Amino acid sequence: MVEAQQHHNSEVAERRWCVVTGGRGFAARHLVQMLLRLDTFCVRIADLAPSIIFDPSEQSGALGQAFQSGRASYVSADIRDKSQVLKACEGAEVVFHMAAPDSSINNHKLHQSVNVQGTVNVIESCVELKVKRLIYTSSPSVVFDGVNGTLNGDESLPYPTKHNDSYSATKADGEALVIKANGVNGLLTCCVRPSGIFGPGDNLFVPSLVNAARAGKSKFIIGDGNNMYDFTYVENVAHAHICAERALASDGPVALKAAGQAYFITNMEPIKIWEIMALILHGLGYERPKIKVPVSIIMPIAHLVEAIYTVLAPYGMKVLQLTPSRVRLLSCNRTFDCSKANDLLGYSPVVPLKEGLTRTIDSYSHLRAELSRRKDGPSKASIYLGSGRVSDILLWRDKRQTLATMLVLWAIYSYFVVSGHTIITAVSKLVVGASILLFLHAISPVKILGYTIKKVPESKFHLSKGMSHKVALLMTSSWNYAVNGLKSLCCGNEWLAYFKVVFSLILLDLLGAFSLQSLFTLVIPFIFVAFYVYENKEEEIDGLVLSIISIPSRLKSDAEGNIDTKTKTKSE
Template sequence: MMRILVTGGAGFIGSNLAAALLKDSRVGAVRVLDNLSTGSKENLEALFPDGRFEWMEGDIRDYDTCLKACNDVQAISHQAALGSVPRSIADPLTTNAVNITGTLNVFTAAKESGIKRIVYAASSSTYGDHPALPKKEENIGNPLSPYAVTKYVNELYAGVYAALYGLEPIGLRYFNIFGPRQNPRGPYAAVIPLFVKALLNNEAPVINGDGQHSRDFTFVDNAVAANIQALFAANKAAVNQVYNIACGAQTSLLELFNLLKTAAGSALMPDFGPARAGDVRHSLADISKAKELLGYDPLVPVNEGLMQTFEWYRSNRRFLGAWGMGNSQ
């Protein structure tokens, strides 16, 4: 009956993970640490009545906060980060402070608290300009954004802390995770919530570039399952490793929009804008390593995940209220 700390647990992936952990019989309590800069307590409202849920508001950039969060904890899922390539280009200093200094604080607090297992959110952006497809964990190129630099540094620190201090870090390189609770607001919102927003408002979305950019889009339930498998992995060969967490399938932005358009019953056509700086053209994961060492198996394919996601947004009018669609339940 472990007490698990989830940093960034009020965010998109973290809140889904916290909810799933509370349903796991091996988990005695879940403590969430979040500064609410990009997350929201709304994402956790169903968990507050659970006596095994612990809320802690604080910032991973503060080391003492991280130490307090690690008190009486047996494992950590480190999801807290400042995401988005465009945001990192606009504000590299804050991205560095949160993603590098914050992660170093979490790793060090874990070391000082005697916590061994840390599962941390890595990123497919680490592959940078390496041209080979599918992406294999050992083949990375030059990073194309400050965000990519920070996520690679996290991996380097994880390796050093494993070698020097005996930590058991496991990095999960996420490939374009999507699903319910993904923040649709703000200038750096992910593409799927923005497409859904446009379709529900009957407005043409903007696609950056020609629409042929492709990604290995991955439903959030698959990422949650990977985190739980990594937290409880008994195979010592699985620790101090990084893994691709994806579906192993490519979907272009145009294909993605057309799938969502079908779900919406819409005839809208997108508008096209300039390609974004720092974006790679194509991304596709080789997930064989995660399958072999973690037992990872993406059970929800992209098309099914998109249908679930669209219906969740359509049903949660309160979440959509910030889009000017009213506050009905």
């Protein structure tokens, strides 16, 4: 028995090891499963969590068995810490670098630290430990400037001078570093750019569609709805990584030719983006998108939403889906040529698009429409308000907090608006009153008539470095945004920027027509009532709005039908 165990241990030690960074991510899990099925490598999963937690299917499946046999292991590693990366990559022959933050999070500091500095740490660790091959998971967004779409683009497309968002910019920087590292100390590298990853286990694409459907937003199409997209089923993404590793592991000119390159990876079946969304939504029992909204109308709204989120995020408002970068992505063409990956890596999809969609829809049976009608999830009104503290106040979830907010607003109204004081006078009186109250509170005894008077600690008046940094960053970014807008206008060719400014000024002019008294007596009470009513009469209001919005489409359809009838009559 002891000899058998020793033989098993020596056999495992002699096997080749690979590392998958971000190994508990969506696509990475599928790659790990595929590597274990192929039985070529022992797999070391590196991720942020202190230990691995198996899903029920994983515990009894190939992954659980691999951990029991020693063919798989887990290491807790933050790629921003080089010492942890060195530990994770020790003894590995291949590193699949898939770790990356959520692309929907608009946090440049996070993206820079993970996608750039983290990638530097991975490269340096591979060079120091004499790892043979490094495959980096990149993105087609590295060549997207946020304005111009791409039809059948190939790898000759350059990086733009300005990217759509910080995620794309930092992924491009990381990709360039990986390509530059090719050949250093014998390390062979390449980058794969999978487009529109989807499949079972995804926590972003399909759940976002379902959330939009439950919030009544899936009815709308941004743009004309004809823009083409390339999607990639997640198993094809994993297969592309395997193909890349095999190409780099080949002897002679094949490996040298494949190394130091970037490759677009798709299902090679372009489809209208709104069509694939419709197929998924319809498969889960939701309404297909059908109301077209021009980009010129939705983009200013997206900028307004982004500005509101910037202000209310510290108060619990969650990241919203309607952002300028997402509007651009949903309204342009994004198709790519995979000929290079086919020629140099031997890649071709192993799962067709139709089969991938069927598997995906089947895996999300728990998100089907009939289950959402049980009202066990957040309401549309709550989702619109960010499902945070703002939502709780306006929807009367916490009545004490709602009444306190209304009391504060009433005090502001009575003190600032009705009194007729100027802002300087009102603020001065407010500061004087607060100073008197604070002084009386400070000099009062600790106990009065048996009641303990809790003193206000000095720390309450201290502004933390983190908050100071946030305030300064918000002011600086707002200033830079305004200056960049002025620079674009000075060039004379940024028509979109011009219309944004005009729209903003018109909106400001309309808002300026409201007096403060009208705001406090009409708008604010309306907000407190409207969202509460909408939450309780959601279906009726949605039906009314949809019928109103669809009037132009019905009129246009009727007009076209009359013209066709007249034309047909004349021809007869």
